[in-house]
Amino acid sequence: MRNLAVNVTRGWGRFWFSDGSAINLAAARILVTGHALWILLSRDPAALSGLPAEFWDFVQDTARWRFLIFEGHPLWEHVLQTTALVALGAALVGLWPRLCCLVGGVLLYHLAPFETIMYTPSPWIKGYTVTTLALIILGSSRCGDALALGGGSERPPAWEYRWPLTLIQVALCQVYLFAGYAKMLRTGPTWLLEGVRGYTQHYIQNEEVAVFHALGGWLIAHPALCVAAGCVALALNLSFWTVLFSRRARRVLVPFAIAWHIAVLFTMNFAFLEAPLLLLFVDWQSLRERLAARKPALLAA
Amino acid sequence: MLNALAGLAFASFVAIGLILVGRRGGHGRCGRVSQFLVFALAVSLGPGLLQRDAWPFSSWPLAANEAGRSVTYSTLVALDATGAEHAVDYRAWQPLGFDELLSWIQLQFPKLSRAEQDHAARYLLGLVEAARARAASERRVGYFDRFLGPLTAPNFLLHPRLWIAGAVPSSRFVGLRVYSETLVLDNPARGGGVVRRRLDYEYR
Numbered sequence: 001m002r003n004l005a006v007n008v009t010r011g012w013g014r015f016w017f018s019d020g021s022a023i024n025l026a027a028a029r030i031l032v033t034g035h036a037l038w039i040l041l042s043r044d045p046a047a048l049s050g051l052p053a054e055f056w057d058f059v060q061d062t063a064r065w066r067f068l069i070f071e072g073h074p075l076w077e078h079v080l081q082t083t084a085l086v087a088l089g090a091a092l093v094g095l096w097p098r099l100c101c102l103v104g105g106v107l108l109y110h111l112a113p114f115e116t117i118m119y120t121p122s123p124w125i126k127g128y129t130v131t132t133l134a135l136i137i138l139g140s141s142r143c144g145d146a147l148a149l150g151g152g153s154e155r156p157p158a159w160e161y162r163w164p165l166t167l168i169q170v171a172l173c174q175v176y177l178f179a180g181y182a183k184m185l186r187t188g189p190t191w192l193l194e195g196v197r198g199y200t201q202h203y204i205q206n207e208e209v210a211v212f213h214a215l216g217g218w219l220i221a222h223p224a225l226c227v228a229a230g231c232v233a234l235a236l237n238l239s240f241w242t243v244l245f246s247r248r249a250r251r252v253l254v255p256f257a258i259a260w261h262i263a264v265l266f267t268m269n270f271a272f273l274e275a276p277l278l279l280l281f282v283d284w285q286s287l288r289e290r291l292a293a294r295k296p297a298l299l300a301a
Numbered sequence: 302m303l304n305a306l307a308g309l310a311f312a313s314f315v316a317i318g319l320i321l322v323g324r325r326g327g328h329g330r331c332g333r334v335s336q337f338l339v340f341a342l343a344v345s346l347g348p349g350l351l352q353r354d355a356w357p358f359s360s361w362p363l364a365a366n367e368a369g370r371s372v373t374y375s376t377l378v379a380l381d382a383t384g385a386e387h388a389v390d391y392r393a394w395q396p397l398g399f400d401e402l403l404s405w406i407q408l409q410f411p412k413l414s415r416a417e418q419d420h421a422a423r424y425l426l427g428l429v430e431a432a433r434a435r436a437a438s439e440r441r442v443g444y445f446d447r448f449l450g451p452l453t454a455p456n457f458l459l460h461p462r463l464w465i466a467g468a469v470p471s472s473r474f475v476g477l478r479v480y481s482e483t484l485v486l487d488n489p490a491r492g493g494g495v496v497r498r499r500l501d502y503e504y505r
Contacts, residue, residue: 016338017331042445042454047396054421058409062304102315109311109357115398119405121304122356125363125457126398132357133314133345140318140337163334167341175361178349182365185352191367198368201486203458205493208376208391208399211459269459270364 015244020162021285022155025138026094026147028165029101031279032134033092036104039127039273040085045114046077055118063121067113077114080107091138094148098139105135127273130175134168134277165280166244172277173241176257180237192234197226203269216267236260243281254281307355310344371496373483375407379429380476380505387470391460392443393432394425400458406479411501422477422504430474437469476505 049071056071064070084107091100112128113121123129141164142156183191197220203209204216219225236257242249261275317340321333348355352362378386391399402425410418436442442464446453464470479502487493 012335016335038449038452039454041448044396044445051397052421052424054413054417054424055405057413057417060304062302062308066304066308102319106315113356116401119401119408121307122354122359124354124356124359124361127454127457129357129359136315136318137341140322159331163338167338170342171345174345174349175359175363178359178361179363179365181349182352182360182362186362186365187367191365194368195364198486199364201493202368202372202484205486206372206374206484207461209458209460211461265459268364271455271457271459272363273454273457 016163016166017159018162019158020160020165021158021283022142022146022161023285023288024283025141025143025161025165026145027282027284028134028168028280029094029097029138029143030092030147031277032131032138032168033088033101033104035274035276036108036128036131036135037085037088037092038276039131040081040088040108040111043115043126044081045111046081047074048114049077050074051118058119059117060121063113063117066121067110067117069110069113069117077111081111083107084111091135094144095150097144097148097150098141101135101143102139105132105139108132108135125273130168130171130274130277133171137164137167137171140164169244169280172274172280173244175274176237176240180234183234183237192230193227196230196233197223200226200268204267209269211269212266215263216269219267233260250281254278303353303355307348307358310355310358314341314344368486370487371483371485373481375403375410375501376480376482377403377406377425378478378480379426379433379470379474380478380503381470381472382475383472385472386478387472387474388463389429390432390436390442390462390464391456392445392462393429393436393464395432395443395445397428398456399460400456407481410479418502419504422502426474426477426504429477433464433470433474436464437471440466440469442469476503478503 049069051071053071059069059071084104087100087103087107091097091104108128109132112123112126112132115126116123142160143164144150145155145161183195187195200216200220204213204220210216219229236253239249240253240257243253258275258278261272264270264272317337321337344355345358347353348358348360352360354360354362377389379389380386394402410421413421432442442462478500481497481499481501482495483497485493485496
């Protein structure tokens with residue numbers, strides 16, 4: 001028992017507190033704030049505060065207080081939305097990055113639910129979920145020690161750069177893990193037989209959704225391939241977490257997940273908006289070092 | 302109750318992050334970070350394992366439910382002065398998301414009184430007519446692409462752009478209809494397609 005406790009403690013320490021890279025954490029800051037800006041600049045959640053009262057009739061008071069969303073204040077919400085954009089922009093370039101990440105994360109928590117609150121308090125599929133959590137994590141971390149306009153000279157122990165990035169990566173792995181878990185819990189093994197075919201059929205047959213028809217139509221004409229695709233989808237969901245522990249898994253599963261999301265886009269007409277955050281698994285520090293090492297050779301050529 | 306718990310979870314996540322981790326250095330920092338990590342793991346794993354969404358700690362039920370043999374959904378069309386129906390480009394409803402609007406129409410709209418439905422419909426008609434007029438004159442539908450143009454983030458569910466050049470309805474919209482459609486998920490040769498279309502509501 002004592003050995004187990006020692007091993008768990010050592011494993012915990014290795015996983016969270018090994019040496020990290022200031023560059024990788026800063027790259028995470030840039031990716032996360034860039035992603036948040038991409039989503040927020042592509043929407044206008046503040047404007048939804050001005051919807052007529054009928055759209056708010058069934059919004060629970062507890063949901064209002066949970067997000068501090070009180071309808072009828074579009075001007076004020078636009079001030080908050082602009083503040084979020086400025087904070088995210090400042091965090092992107094590394095100006096007061098911790099404070100700006102925190103401000104951006106808290107404001108996204110408030111603004112994102114506007115998009116869905118009239119029928120559900122959860123905007124889980126709208127592209128803000130992992131980003132909101134990541135911004136709060138970055139706001140508590142040393143994310144501004146590299147790739148920043150206002151970077152300081154003080155350098156903490158290298159493990160301070162590891163745990164925040166790892167925690168954000170854990171949040172991203174949970175997307176895949178829970179997606180697979182939810183399939184098995186809610187539908188069971190029959191999902192493997194019918195899930196891919198059913199959803200593909202739905203989203204290519206419904207004229208209000210179908211943008212891409214060809215690949216989905218070809219897929220559903222081959223039932224065995226639909227079952228195989230379902231097995232691959234579930235395998236990806238339930239194995240993706242291994243990228244947290246294995247470089248080999250990362251080299252295989254991250255590109256595969258990106259390719260899978262592209263395939264899903266063209267078959268089912270689903271755009272998984274959190275997919276660009278898969279770049280969080282790239283070791284930017286190593287990439288930078290490899291490019292720097294090749295530079296003299298390239299210049300000589 | 303779930304709203305209160307979820308709100309508390311997020312507030313605690315922020316507060317604990319700031320209190321335990323936010324201040325630099327100090328004795329026992331590694332231990333404080335570990336405490337924050339344990340809390341973060343607990344509060345993020347709970348919703349997933351229990352499949353109770355507590356956004357931003359989500360349960361991620363992506364395509365998890367049974368697809369089923371048929372699906373019933375609401376659809377909205379606009380009417381011109383002659384009573385002809387026109388499909389509405391999904392961008393015309395902005396700032397409302399098209400999928401969110403249809404979900405609200407299907408789930409909440411029927412619970413409103415007739416007067417409330419008419420008031421909501423009047424707002425939606427104003428929205429979509431303004432979008433039609435702008436599309437006809439400026440050849441722009443919606444405004445979400447105002448900053449990023451072609452790099453604008455898509456919706457989770459893609460939708461076809463109906464009001465492309467030459468396809469914008471020229472007649473002014475004066476009414477809306479809400480239909481329920483039932484779609485059998487199968488090839489048309491095997492009975493698939495829209496099998497039922499019921500008019501649920503009309504506003505003029």
